[in-house]
Amino acid sequence: MASDIEIDQLVSEITRAVQEYTDDVEKGIDQHLDEVAEKVRQEAETSAPKHTGKYAKGFKVSDQSKGTLKRLVVWNKKHSRRVHLLEFGHAKRGGGRVRAYPHLRPAYEHHAAHLADDIKRIIRNGGR
Template sequence: MANIPIDQLAHEITSAVREYTEDVAVAIDKKVDQVANKVLKEAQALAPKRTGEYAKTFVKTKEGGYGEHRRIIWNKKHYRRVHLLEFGHAKVNGGRVPAYPHLRPAYEKHAANLPDEIKEIIRNGG
């Protein structure tokens, strides 16, 4: 341990906390990206494949400012169709079209452990 003059103690504590915060933020951002990539690949794999175009147009978008690590998985070209395929829908002349769940199961499979993984990152300091 280094000898620190008392007038520099506040500066040293502040710089140590800042370094810890930056390390944790980088590690959390990396983990959120990894999970988002897994969800994206799983959603593409589970998506209905009549022609294959629907599955190919899923993308990952990064949102949020400092301290916010948010990724959104969405279908760039067929965004209006996602909820119809995910949950099914009524036909014009009666009856229902079956549901093809693909986005929610991918999210539940990969993102369910994310809060625990983030807590572990915070405990380990990045």
């Protein structure tokens, strides 16, 4: 049974469906990126060196998005200058080296390794 439909109605329905799909995918990707950033922050906090515990408590997630570009940064708000020293080790003042305590990069590599595949899955599933 054929139904008479105006071409303008068809175009508007297709446009609405594509816009709805795009909004769902964008919302799904944003939500997944927020979850991954929080997991990286939590793992960095738990695996950070805990001499006094103040350093480990300073990790935060900052949203530095611009326009359609979504950028989340996991960083240490209170001790940002120490991160690279602890992550990679450093030279001592009197000679020798202080050993590295990798904590931020391993957390990122653990949780963000499959991010591209996860985004492809979200796109295929329409935002879920």
